[in-house]
Amino acid sequence: MTTTTGTRQRAEAHLRALVGSDDAVLREDQWTAIEALAVERRRALVVQRTGWGKSAVYFVATLLLREQGAGPTVIVSPLLALMRNQIAAAERAGIRAVTINSTNMEDWEPIQESIRAGEVDVLLVSPERLNNPGFRDEVLPRLAATCGLLVVDEAHCISDWGHDFRPDYRRIRTLLGELPDGIPVLATTATANQRVTDDVAEQLGPPDEQGDVLVLRGSLDRQSLRLGVVRLKTAEQRLAWLADHLAEQPGSGIVYCLTVAATQEIADYLRSRGHDVAAYSGQTETTERHALEQDLASGRVKALIATSALGMGFDATLGFVVNMGAPASPVAYYQQVGRAGRGLAADQESAAVVLLPAIEDRDIWAYFASLAFPREEQVRRTLDVLAGEGRPMSTAALETYVDLSRTRLETMLKVLDVDGAVRRVRGGWEATGRPWAYDEERYRRVAEAREREQRAMLDYIATDACRMRFLREQLDDPEAEDCGRCDNCGGLALPADVSAAAVEEAGARLSRPGVPVEPRKMWPTALGNLGIDLKGKIAEAADEGRAVARLTDLGYGNALRELFAPGTPDGPVPVPLVRAVVEVLGDWRPPVDGIVVVESASRPTLTADLADGLSRYLRVPVVGRWAIVDPDVAPGQGAANSAQRVAAVGRRFALHADDPSAGSAAPLSGQRILLVDDLVVTGWTLTLAARAVRAAGAVEVRPLVLAASA
Incomplete structure (x- = not known):
């Protein structure tokens, strides 16, 4: 028996323990990668579809290297959910795996002691840890000197061409340069086109003694997926489709949304229709996220209504993925739909993947595109x-x-x-x-690439050709061919019908105005640098207010986005929004003695009409103005961060209160004030206005605005 044969046999024994199957064998490309790492000590990049078995490569390689006396494997992994799945998989094969991340700082020292004692086989770290000063200067050098294998998971994040570029990943190149000679390196991803593949392979360099970095790039076809698009005109119809057809989808799955607000709105609506769902986003508390992931994986919920925070590496057997709104690129879309169909048995029905695009998707893409690298x-x-x-x-x-x-x-x-x-x-x-x-x-090229990706996503929605082939070609898959499974190939029939009752109920839900406007509670740090003597807790804060809707909402959000769109002329409050304001007041019923209006340079008619109409409806006077006193301060100046915005608002506005009946007392003494504005973006205009109104004697200050930006 040759050494290589014996090593492969040991590798397949480890694989069987890992997957819990007595007849599991390695794919040829899996073995090629494992041999390169554990025998030849090379650097390799594996680009293979989700579910191919990339984690098996680094876990089996880890066990072989540990048998040879190598140090622990260090895995750079981007998400806590992914780390939890990786640790669970490792433990099944008897691999001792631990993680160092922002949620377990109290465990760092014991973990480091275990590593030094040789008691740890795998250490998972987030890329952000690599630039934590203490970790970078004290822990990382020891890890670099003693690790037996370095793994970079979701390696497309290294590349600024990747759809999920994260700057912390670029620090991995520094770590690579500090590794002793002969330490193997593996990078893995399921979503990289040829340009990203080349970029990542270059960053894994320099070439090893065997030549260039080994690149194993396989077919990206997902035979378990059936792709389809349902094009409906209105948000009400899309919500109704989901309510009517969610139960028909196989097993449990994910409904992806583009915004946090949409996850909450859609989950609330679906629960009212009797569906067992929950909202999940980056704003969900860590322990709750973990519990929700377990509920989804075990089938205790039909679906999680989620943002992309539930993304890379989430390992569960899911029967469907539905996207309420299109991601900004086919590559990002392929990453999300890859959550479905993993681990399905041969006799199980394929996973359904449904996209419900919306016109407003482009507005959301434009917003995220505006967050490009600064000037x-x-x-x-x-x-x-x-x-x-x-x-x-x-x-x-x-x-x-x-x-x-x-x-x-x-x-x-x-x-x-x-x-x-x-x-x-x-x-x-x-x-x-x-x-x-x-x-x-470089930044211009990246921006242009993003624009091309958005156009390609629109082409995917409109195409009458094979959808899987379209996605594979976007990823430069040389083996791309018609799948025979998607709606255009005839393998998936998606109903576009929605019941009148569901549309009516969805319309009623979307037409129900009113979202809370939470007051700011703390002043920004270091305002003293700007000559502003404010710090700590805001003592004169506003009370909770209301907005008709968020700009990102599915219902009134459409009308509000149109109202506040660049180029929309100033004018009175549109009649449908007048009715919405009245409905908000009917549900909210705030006690009001007077109104203070926030002046607007860009929409003076809109804000004045809103205040005057409220005065007539509530039968209370307009008793003051948060008046523009320095028009040289631009309307949105400083809006990018809190400290700058507080300084700009403080210069731009002052309270003009006029209540002749107050005599020598504070002009708004004892009054309950409705603070009226058109749009809340950062909340600092309302915060400073409320502070001034309270200083003038008001006992309550409740903001009411037409729209909240988020």
């Missing part, structure tokens, strides 16, 4: 502030100098960190002093 002057401003400060600055402190949202600023700093211009340290960020060039050409 050069904003980057330079950040570098100048850090260099001038001469000490570490927190992201919150930087916000007071740079007009960017917390998320965009944090992402930009991570890119600058990878590029060597800044460094994350204890206490925040510091400039390195190294020269840095703004790669405008």
